[in-house]
Amino acid sequence: MKSVWLTVDDKTRAMFREQVGKLAETARMPVFEPHITVVGDVDAELDVIVGNCEEVFCTPLNSAASVSGADGLDDPFMSLFLDVQLAQSVLERRDELYSRLMGSEPSTFRPHISLAYHFESQENRRSVVDTMAELFTGHAFGVARIEIWEADKVTPIERWQRLWSRTINEYKP
Numbered sequence: 472m473k474s475v476w477l478t479v480d481d482k483t484r485a486m487f488r489e490q491v492g493k494l495a496e497t498a499r500m501p502v503f504e505p506h507i508t509v510v511g512d513v514d515a516e517l518d519v520i521v522g523n524c525e526e527v528f529c530t531p532l533n534s535a536a537s538v539s540g541a542d543g544l545d546d547p548f549m550s551l552f553l554d555v556q557l558a559q560s561v562l563e564r565r566d567e568l569y570s571r572l573m574g575s576e577p578s579t580f581r582p583h584i585s586l587a588y589h590f591e592s593q594e595n596r597r598s599v600v601d602t603m604a605e606l607f608t609g610h611a612f613g614v615a616r617i618e619i620w621e622a623d624k625v626t627p628i629e630r631w632q633r634l635w636s637r638t639i640n641e642y643k644p
Contacts, residue, residue: 472623473513473520473634475568476506477561479536479584483612487584490603494551494587501628505584507555507614509565512623513572520572521635524617527568533558534614534640538584541604543596548624550590551599552583553607561614588628615640 478484487505495502513520536557543551557565566577586603590596617639622631 472511472621473515473517474511474620474622475509475513475520475524475572476504476618476620477509477614478504478506478616478618478636480613480615483610486610487586490606491586494590494599498587498590500587500589503585503588503628503631504620504633505586506618507557507582507584509617510569510572515572517619517634520619523568523571524619524635525637527564527571528617528639529637532560532564532640534561536561536582536612536614538607538610538612540608541586541600542583543590543600547589548585549583550585551587551596551603552585553603555582555584557582557614613640 479487484505488502491502491505494500536555539554539556541551541553543549562580562582565580569577569580590599615638616636618633618637619635620631620633622628
């Protein structure tokens, strides 16, 4: 299966990767690319996904985004994450891409950047969430690239791989 991700500007990427690396080391979890999943579990040929991504996302858009808080749920793939506010134009394009690739109305979408998957330490989660909220809430960043990854919930994270990437905007704070 393939997933379509939005990735962040280089400065923000480095900052998030530093925190993901620290969390991964502490909790013995794999490190992964900070991203916002736009559409997951896509069962289509790569050229079809690329064509739709280029048509929908690769035109000028307001790519400004910001972190609005942090949270953690019992879902292993949302166990520790940053809530993200995206520009309306990005949300609209996400819905269009979802409809094209999945052949149905868009699902509910909670834009977020995961910091840890399978973060099982329930007793530590609240303090880590509070620390991440303090570190990142209000941080403004740009959505810089759209990427397609061979990634799903059953493949080990260490085996996820980028298949395609395209810059969609140069973010200038």
